[in-house]
Amino acid sequence: MSDKSRQRSVEGVPFDEMVREQIRQLGEDPERVGLLKTPERVERSLKWLTRGYELSVEAAIGNAIFDEDHHNMVLVKDIEMYSLCEHHLLPFFGKVHIAYIPNGKIVGLSKLPRVVEVFSRRLQVQERMTEQIASALMDVLGPQGVGVVVEAAHLCMMMRGVEKQNSKTITSAMKGVFLEDLRTREEFLRLSMVNGVLG
Secondary structure, eight states: OOHHHHTOEETTEEHHHHHHHHHHHTTOOTTSGGGTTHHHHHHHHHHHHTGGGGOOHHHHHTTOEEEOOOOSOEEEEEEEEEEEETTTOOEEEEEEEEEEEOSSEEEOTTHHHHHHHHHHSSEEOHHHHHHHHHHHHHHHHOOSEEEEEEEEEEHHHHTSTTOOTTOOEEEEEEEEHHHHOHHHHHHHHHHHHSOOTTO
């Protein structure tokens, strides 16, 4: 992380002091032993959790795009995802399933989770993040199509509000043949939702 980003503040107020004031506003004493280093820890934690703002899809993929005459579906499923809900700054987390049908080019499989990181490590809503992942892969790979499904649990629903512990939110984004061809879309959704041979 650059020195400039480490020094971010609002109207001259350092990040850790803003956290210290939040602790005061909650009725706690930021000077008590257990909270003395909390503002610095929160600053480091939030900058880590939102590092996606400093990442790009191009850098995440790098030169790992290869010419290949393969025209069948490539699916990477159960990619772990952690993000922060932009409405309450509470985590949501789950799994991302990504499939694409190449159009003369394939991407290194490890790069797909890196693309997820670019968009998940920001203040987000699940719906937008799903669309961003799909659109980015369409732009970079130029495939015949892309499908993305995200399954996530939201702590803003589990810890507050309706407090529904077992709810899950599922979003999808379909591009190209995944949107236009019913059989392709159904194959992707079926493969995404079933447990594979690896468990």
